[in-house]
Amino acid sequence: MNQIDYARLDRDDPLAHKREIFELPNDTIYFDGNSLGALPKIVAQTVNETTREQWGNDLIKSWNQHDWVNLPTIVGAKIAHLIGAQSNEVICCDSISVNLFKVICAAINAVGSEKRRVILSTRDNFPTDLYMVQGVESFLGQQRCELKLVDEAELVDAVDERTVAVLATEVNFRTGRRLDLQQLSQAAHAQGALMIADLAHSAGVMPIQLSQWQVDYAVGCTYKYLNAGPGAPAFVYVSQRHHAKLKQPLQGWFGHLNPFAFEPEYQSAKGIRQMLVGTPPVISMQAVNAALECFNDVSLAQVRAKSMQLTHTFQQSLAAQDWSSDFELISPSHAEQRGSQLSYAHPNAYEICQALIERGVIADFRAPNYIRFGFAPLYNQFQEVERAIAILADIMSTEAYRDPRWQTRSTVT
């Protein structure tokens, strides 16, 4: 018998009041905030205001009047607060992929040589991280950049005197396994290498201490747990230790020391501003700025505590079902060792995921046969876990997932 008192868990939840600041459809249980966060009401209002009042009314004057020109640093400073960095170490711009290109090149420029040319990463890293290294490798040649891939468990021991940087994602997008960034940073530094972290699945959902952990460079997105909307600009962190010699090859005019002098020669801005390339996407950057307000009165320790409780409760509820042995948990079984998601392997994962979505439970499928449930502590409720498991139980007992409509897979999953 299921002993969990979901209603009591919701009553005792110190973050319960945050749900009402989001627009969420009544008939939906949204367990996909690890792919695209929900819409905060303030973001909808801010986008409307930026478009109608600032752009519509104040037109080009807005660059100064509404400080559009400084949004990347203003927003970067707010993100810095959530990832344990100094305000001048983070800037909001571009996508994770583009920011990775900049930091991979910056790391090669800082410590690389023909002898030290390996970017060490994990086989199961998010593909864009690996593609970006492969891109640098093919441009610079293998004398300057060589991608080496190992399993997550081998990462610490694989660092050696040939390593330029360890490139690791804190929370694995497939399995949800969490890596110890501090330990990786120490292992990298012990060999004279640098540490690059991808925070896509951790920023906004767990405490991160980039300065304390001595991470050298980091990237992350704002459209997952930071709830800034589809394609909202990403962020990049460069430790102050590297500011004086910072150099990256995407020398756009916004990263110039004096962009509005329109000089023909590039001269880089000082510090983190050098990571800028072109004109910031103002409307979506205002969305990021507004979305960050959702974190004003919460601590990330509280967010992490609820996240662990949500994953634990979901896993406990699923394990109590008589069909649970068909679902193989591929996430770590201890909540501390995973991010805010649970992934299960099942031969019919795709079809089950579609059947859940049709019944209002949004999870996602990852090839080859994984179903992922992401938990966003600012808006998910324990009673949603209860309802989702009941719906899943119905799908499994009626075999509703065996539906010919799901023989063909959609492009975005």
Ligand SMILES: Cc1ncc(COP(=O)(O)O)c(C=O)c1O
């Ligand atoms: C770990 C990780 N890194 C990078 C990305 C992609 O980032 P972007 O699309 O901003 O380049 C994602 C998800 O899209 C991701 O999960």
Ligand SMILES: Nc1c(O)cccc1C(=O)C[C@H](N)C(=O)O
């Ligand atoms: N960025 C995405 C997109 O533009 C479309 C669909 C999904 C995404 C994602 O963020 C995928 C995500 N990084 C993942 O962990 O699978």
